[in-house]
Amino acid sequence: MTATQENGWELSVSTYIAAPPERVWDIMTNRMEEWFCPKPWRVEIIEQQWHSGGRSAMVMKGPEGEEHPQEGLFLEVVPGVRFVSTDSVVRAADGSLMPSGHFMLGIWEIAPEGDGTRYTARARHWDEATAKQHDDMGFQQGWGAATQQLKELAEG
Template sequence: MTEATDEPGYPLRVTRHIAAPPERVWQVMTGQLEDYWCPRPWRTEIVEIDWRSGGRMATIMRGPDGESHEGDGVLLEVTPGKRIVFTDAFRAGWIPQAAFMVGCLEIAPEGEGTRYTATTWHWTKEACEQHRTMGFETGWATMADQLAELAEAR
């Protein structure tokens, strides 16, 4: 399920129930990012991820026809088993750069599984609409589906 809201910060959000315990979902989120981070047939190459607040998060998404999209930012918060918050507003060392969004991946127990919620906030309404036009709903919902597939496999 995806939703857009009128909340401050121009958020876009995807939420999904995953039929796996939060510990397993967290393990996949942090240990297999390259396997779910972008919709197939695209793939993710991890340049560096330092799983701590202030750590670098740098990836390259590669398309089937040679396209690529580099992302280089920092992790603002890593709360094990609960939340990862990241942004492209800074690169490692807190060096400011042109910003597009802040992203947050959250998990919480729900029934016998896990509620996964991915939210992005944007500095402007235009950036939010640009992200939506780029395919946020489809792309991030697919990412959630791929995460669920991996977490539910065991």
């Protein structure tokens, strides 16, 4: 999808997975460390509070020791359908919500399709420059590889 102001400067990937939605959802949420980053990168889950307002914290780890902490908040969690998170808001130690350096709003969702599942992942950005930066970083390749890893786990 082409990122435009009308679609929230959105980049997306989508694929059909030959597995029931319940299986795909279980892997999406309970086995993130196995699929969420394109290999040889990996993700270490620090905490995932699967509810609206819950913490979403992880560290992306590269093959040469790179580490990229990702701290954010779940904006929406609809079990078996979608989860939405952002890195523009974090929960402070006292429980209050605080603004954070922002990059994107992520939307991961599934829907029944025939005998399987349609998986779609979207990244919406604050402006054109941020969407372009994400695209230039290899959005399609990276998110596409993660999508393929999810597909292989679910179909395996």
